Amino acid sequence: MTEQPRATKRILKFVLFVCILAVCWFLGRIFKVDVEYYQGFLLKYPLMLSGLIFVVLYVVTTTFVWFGPKDVLRISSAILFGGYVSTVFVWTGEMVNAAIMFSLSRTLGQEYVQERFKVSSGDLERMKEDASLLGVAAWRINPLVPFRLMDLGYGLTTVPLRKYLLAIVVVSFFRILWLQFILEGVGVSLFKDIPAVLDYFVDHPRVLRYSGMYFLAVVVLTIIAIAVRISRKRKKG
Numbered sequence: 001m002t003e004q005p006r007a008t009k010r011i012l013k014f015v016l017f018v019c020i021l022a023v024c025w026f027l028g029r030i031f032k033v034d035v036e037y038y039q040g041f042l043l044k045y046p047l048m049l050s051g052l053i054f055v056v057l058y059v060v061t062t063t064f065v066w067f068g069p070k071d072v073l074r075i076s077s078a079i080l081f082g083g084y085v086s087t088v089f090v091w092t093g094e095m096v097n098a099a100i101m102f103s104l105s106r107t108l109g110q111e112y113v114q115e116r117f118k119v120s121s122g123d124l125e126r127m128k129e130d131a132s133l134l135g136v137a138a139w140r141i142n143p144l145v146p147f148r149l150m151d152l153g154y155g156l157t158t159v160p161l162r163k164y165l166l167a168i169v170v171v172s173f174f175r176i177l178w179l180q181f182i183l184e185g186v187g188v189s190l191f192k193d194i195p196a197v198l199d200y201f202v203d204h205p206r207v208l209r210y211s212g213m214y215f216l217a218v219v220v221l222t223i224i225a226i227a228v229r230i231s232r233k234r235k236k237g
Helices: 003-030 035-042 047-064 069-116 121-130 133-141 147-155 161-186 194-203 205-236
Strands: none
Touching: 035 047, 035 069, 047 069, 069 147, 069 161, 133 147, 133 161, 133 205, 147 161, 161 194, 161 205, 194 205
């Protein structure tokens, strides 16, 4: 195959990738869901079956609709299943989503991005080295970093999917656990009524303590990841 058809193929794959992202964004804008509807739907089935249905529903909706349904499903699961059980369900769905988004980004976007932005093999190797297990974990545990952004972003690097999933599997669980416990107590108030959230923390010191430990872990892991990265650069320099 000549260079021109290859370049055209890479561009078309990247355009398809962008179109998929645009469709996901658009669906998120128009897709309206109801917490009570999902609660009523899942209550019809035994725990294991409703959990399986939830995971499938979570993966399908959050893969193609990125804004709205994920929050609604998380709230519904937290209220119905409690903090621990809902964490397992959401975590399972997020691991499947991570593999899908990562693979989608790598398949449709990587080649074009490498050529378009003149990323050399040396640059890719350095990106791979910077994306250590500790570095990826530090990004993943940070509550300000969207899961989808990470999944798509690392899909454009040369980091193997297995290594990426290994780096995020544990920290994703603790990040989801923290949020599910809060959602179990405050529900939709988390996004609408900040004073209610503060009152919940005051009335539930156990959740407050866990939140403090969680954010301490975020800070410590981030500092360690930065220190390790600086140390590696100095050794190479």
